[in-house]
Amino acid sequence: MSQEIKEKDDEILEQLTNSEYKYGFFSDIEQEFAPKGLNEEVIRFISLKKNEPEFMLKWRLKAFNFWNKMKEPKWSKVKFPQIDYQDSYYYAAPVQKNKPNSIDEVDPEILEIYNKLGIPLNEQKRLQGVAVDAVLDSVSVATTFKDVLAKEGIIFCPISEAVQTHPELVEQYLGSVVPFTDNYFAALNSAVFSDGSFVYIPKGVRSPMELSTYFRINAASAGQFERTLIIADERSYVSYLEGCTAPQRDQHQLHAAVVELIAHKNAEIKYSTVQNWYPGDKEGKGGVYNFVTKRGLCEGDNSKISWTQVETGSAITWKYPSCVLKGDNSIGEFYSVAMTNHYQQADTGTKMTHLGKNTKSRIVSKGISAGLSDNSYRGLVKVTKKADNARNFSQCDSLLLGNKCGAHTFPYLEIQNQSATVEHEATTSKISEDIIFYLNQRGISTEDAVALIVNGYAKEVLNQLPMEFAVEAQKLLAISLEGSVG
């Protein structure tokens, strides 16, 4: 490659790294914290704050004691300095004078944060057909359309509220898919989680609207540990979307969430994520560490769980939304676009565990790396002895922008049943100078060219998103890549 072309590439990378994070503002609201650090006292404090029943506190303490004996996992490809778990706040909540009974009573300053993010909580202004639960730092501040959903028997509320109003459901299902013994971050989350969303769809009900949770980290040095639990009873259907942003800060912020999905017989859950946590600046300073455990259990026969994720943010993403296909004929799907830029690192993928007969799984993973970032796909397809006629199709593609980034694919296959059909396809491509020039020659500017290429590349995944979010995700990809190639 000639010197000139190299210089051009450098210029391209330079421009790419100039796009700015739009959601980096910080809101100065009054907040209440637990004492810094992590110990039994803090856990008791959180449990007390939440006015939790005895079983919850016991469970948290068990999880904490278990976590205390564990070591941080080192097997992923991401690199980061040792996290000092005692140097973080495990509970931060906006001070609200009284607990709001409706959106009108929510502190206007908090509503303003969500307005700035483009998520107005005022129901009249809200996009038609989407109910929102807004979580700020550790607590849920507002849930819209609760009444409409209640008419169908759907429970959609902060998990802290569900602990009070439906303790039997929480006790039955919490930790049933992701036990606190599962991994280091799941144990940590189980000990300290303060809020998140809870969804229960009764038998035979199709949710009349998309349910959505919007997560926002606001406080400095505060970790966010939310817990989401979604139960779809027999023959029910729900589509759920999660969005995330955080202010621009110099220190790293820790986000260790757990999401559990349970689909009973003939039920379907569609879970979509548009993750845009603050990725850190051009030099790799700051940004969110996103260590998340997401798993769905296809408990009943003919059930289906589908994960779709568009990951553009976070300094580090460590996340493997997975499906346990227990029911016969159950289906698990994973569609992912993970984009990294600057110094971002992503180690993401899925696990599909086939337990039932005639179970099917499909994995479509699209990695996009730019700048100096590193992007890994890690996936496990496991077919157990009894899973006759299991089928899996996996496709893992990587797209590189520039020549200083990395893309890696780690597919693992564990097949214990002869009748399984497992297919794996992988490609790696690069947005070349030639493609850009070709599009330029057709009158398309370089910025638009990159957006066109990236959206084309990610199309199969974006198509899985609910319509209004697909448009948002497309824009997000374009913004994150602003000025990407010369």
Add this chain to the structure above:
Amino acid sequence: MSLLKITNLKANINDKEILHGLDLEVNQGEIHAIMGPNGSGKSTLASVLTGREDYEVTDGKVDFLNKNLLEMSPEDRAKEGLFLAFQYPVEIPGVSNANFLKAAVNEKRKYQGLDPIDAIDFLKMMREKAKLIEIDPSFFSRSVNQGFSGGEKKRNEIFQMAMLEPKLAILDETDSGLDIDALRIVSNGVNQLKTKDNAFIIITHYQRLLNYIVPDFVHVLSNGKIIKSGGKELALELEEKGYDWVKDGTI
């Protein structure tokens, strides 16, 4: 009216001069053929005119519709009506021909101060032009050039040209790698797209293409300069006697 006027054009790549003072004028309604041996600068000329950055212009000027072409960005040159049918068209996975062309057509319309094209009008336009190049409409939803044969890629170039209706189109060795049928289809397309207002520069090694697309002028490019110009019969003479004949004649 003059579309393109190249005066004493000199250009380098990697500090090596490839074009050593080239002159060429193309008027509306004309077809020019540029022939020459390998390494004579034919593709360099196409690259310099369309604004490929690896090339550095060191001297001379190029007017396109009385504007300084060399000062424009590659995309503005395209929007002004300059089109290049690439010798090696690239593949763009996941981007359908329809989406790509819609973006291109709308960029041009925006440049001209027009609203984006209506979806139905666009589809109609695609169908019409596809007929001209004998392309099946199933092709619209396929990714740009992905999995296309060499001939299909070249046909796609001509299809794009038909859609974008350039004022000046440069065909860079569009005939290389084409079988007789594809050659006929491509030539038919060009002949039907030709009007009294537009013009073509056809870069080729072989006289063969010029049996189908009849040029008004033939130029011989050698060592970065046009060393001989003539009518269509010059191509036949070249075919018969080889390039050494002209080269010898000038030295």
